[in-house]
Amino acid sequence: xxxxxILWLRELKRYTRSRAQIVASLGQPMLxxxxxxxxxxxxxKRAGNGDYFQFIAPGVIGMSVLFSSIFSGLGLLxxxxxxxxxxxxxxxxxxxxxxxxxxxxxxxxxxIQGLLVMVICLLAGFRPAHFSxxxxxxxxxxxIAVLFAAxxxxxxxGLQDMQGFQLIMNFLVMPVYFLSGAIFPLNDTKSVLKxxxxxxxxxxxxxxxxxxxxxxxSAFDPRLDFIVLVIVGAIFLIxxxxxxxxxxx
Amino acid sequence: xxxVQNLVKTFGTFTAVNDVSFDVAEGExxxxxxxxxxxxxxxxKMLTTLLKPTSGEIELDGLNPQTHQNEARKRxxxxxxxxxxxxxxxxxxxxxxxxxxxHVPHKIRRQRAEELLKLFELWDxxxxxxxxFSGGMKRRLEIARGFLHTPKILFxxxxxxxxxxxxRNQLWTHVKSVNESERVTVFLxxxxxxxxxxxxxxxxxxxxGKLVAQGTPNAIKEQTGTGSLEEAFLKLxxxxxxxxxxxxxxxxxxxxxMWSGGRR
Numbered sequence: 001x002x003x004x005x006i007l008w009l010r011e012l013k014r015y016t017r018s019r020a021q022i023v024a025s026l027g028q029p030m031l032x033x034x035x036x037x038x039x040x041x042x043x044x045k046r047a048g049n050g051d052y053f054q055f056i057a058p059g060v061i062g063m064s065v066l067f068s069s070i071f072s073g074l075g076l077l078x079x080x081x082x083x084x085x086x087x088x089x090x091x092x093x094x095x096x097x098x099x100x101x102x103x104x105x106x107x108x109x110x111x112i113q114g115l116l117v118m119v120i121c122l123l124a125g126f127r128p129a130h131f132s133x134x135x136x137x138x139x140x141x142x143x144i145a146v147l148f149a150a151x152x153x154x155x156x157x158g159l160q161d162m163q164g165f166q167l168i169m170n171f172l173v174m175p176v177y178f179l180s181g182a183i184f185p186l187n188d189t190k191s192v193l194k195x196x197x198x199x200x201x202x203x204x205x206x207x208x209x210x211x212x213x214x215x216x217x218s219a220f221d222p223r224l225d226f227i228v229l230v231i232v233g234a235i236f237l238i239x240x241x242x243x244x245x246x247x248x249x
Numbered sequence: 250x251x252x253v254q255n256l257v258k259t260f261g262t263f264t265a266v267n268d269v270s271f272d273v274a275e276g277e278x279x280x281x282x283x284x285x286x287x288x289x290x291x292x293x294k295m296l297t298t299l300l301k302p303t304s305g306e307i308e309l310d311g312l313n314p315q316t317h318q319n320e321a322r323k324r325x326x327x328x329x330x331x332x333x334x335x336x337x338x339x340x341x342x343x344x345x346x347x348x349x350x351x352h353v354p355h356k357i358r359r360q361r362a363e364e365l366l367k368l369f370e371l372w373d374x375x376x377x378x379x380x381x382f383s384g385g386m387k388r389r390l391e392i393a394r395g396f397l398h399t400p401k402i403l404f405x406x407x408x409x410x411x412x413x414x415x416x417r418n419q420l421w422t423h424v425k426s427v428n429e430s431e432r433v434t435v436f437l438x439x440x441x442x443x444x445x446x447x448x449x450x451x452x453x454x455x456x457x458g459k460l461v462a463q464g465t466p467n468a469i470k471e472q473t474g475t476g477s478l479e480e481a482f483l484k485l486x487x488x489x490x491x492x493x494x495x496x497x498x499x500x501x502x503x504x505x506x507m508w509s510g511g512r513r
């Protein structure tokens with residue numbers, strides 16, 4: 001237990017010490033929120049879909065949780081190259097504990113990041129149906145964060161260099177974001193796009209947040225969102241733990 | 250204490266370690282010598298559960314590090330050849346993580362960390378982030394960390410690389426003292442033959458993945474008819490210079506240096 005705790009604490013310390021990075025990582029969500037939110041708002045309204053800003057805010061929160069959690073898993077690449085990974089792998093602690101500590105640490109950081117973006121959304125004019133919905137939204141953030149931190153861990157376990165990192169960024173992280181219904185409503189999607197968006201776990205995370213926050217255009221039942229996230233999250237955790245246990249240096 | 254039999258490790262078509270066998274007795278200091286790329290670090294990685302051998306057998310204190318990973322890990326400590334510190338954390342925090350991972354009780358952890366940081370003259374900088382340390386200081390911290398728990402076997406992979414003579418002297422004095430007072434078995438590699446000659450009870454010389462000689466430093470000198478371990482080493486391994494190609498990690502470190510304003 002203490003090993004899990006100390007590795008969790010390490011992720012948190014590293015996060016709070018890189019202040020420049022915290023600010024930098026808020027830049028992209030803010031761009032989406034303000035530029036798309038206000039830029040596409042009038043078109044969205046004319047199409048009869050309601051207030052776009054209310055719609056995109058949960059999407060942008062989900063985006064920051066996604067990026068932050070998956071990067072924490074890919075942070076394994078840094079630790080591999082700068083050597084700290086070896087230090088943990090030769091210690092008399094099971095790989096499972098190391099993996100859990102790191103994943104929970106990364107997920108916690110991602111949730112903090114998500115809450116920061118939520119505060120920005122509230123300041124910019126986002127209004128949830130009721131403020132008591134915020135803890136429920138946080139619940140969905142936790143599910144998204146754990147799911148993608150575990151996925152990041154599974155991928156990071158096999159990454160050897162920076163080139164691989166770029167590949168993951170362009171062919172996994174960006175598509176997961178764009179196909180999640182973060183920036184367009186899922187209930188109108190047709191044909192192939194419909195199936196792809198439904199295969200994206202982030203869709204259910206963002207939809208879950210929309211449901212509890214009372215934002216317009218949610219696509220699924222909140223219970224379905226919850227169940228899908230829990231099941232896929234559990235599968236990714238097992239997969240991540242398996243991949244982590246196979247690391248050789 | 251360490252038993253290695255017919256150990257082989259291949260990477261694709263390249264054989265890094267080729268049929269190596271040796272024994273290290275309890276309480277012994279064994280120096281593993283060899284030119285760059287001879288297979289020293291690969292051997293240590295297999296001994297310390299980081300790599301799976303292609304074939305052959307390893308026993309650490311009677312345990313197979315493959316099947317009893319955690320039990321085997323409890324028995325050894327290691328100072329790596331290349332850095333393994335977390336640069337964003339302070340010296341104290343790096344020590345603390347190590348202590349927790351090795352189940353050193355809280356009080357002893359604090360006390361030993363203080364002693365070791367003082368011994369390696371890092372106590373004044375204990376609350377500074379490690380990324381602000383010089384190369385020598387980082388090295389000293391790695392070594393201090395390696396001594397935080399008292400293992401039965403201590404692996405030192407080129408521990409004196411980049412250390413000044415004072416720190417080197419400090420290190421070997423400390424290694425000898427834990428070896429004598431706590432009967433810690435030491436398995437070390439080094440490029441400094443005089444150190445091996447002075448510290449090690451026995452040495453093994455490895456070249457191109459094969460063990461070419463082993464015995465006490467004096468026996469090896471006699472066997473090769475030379476006056477010093479350095480001459481004996483050159484006679485055994487030839488005088489051509491070996492180069493290791495830069496691996497992904499080296500390339501990334503270079504990259505990180507360019508972006509030194511970044512994470513580390």
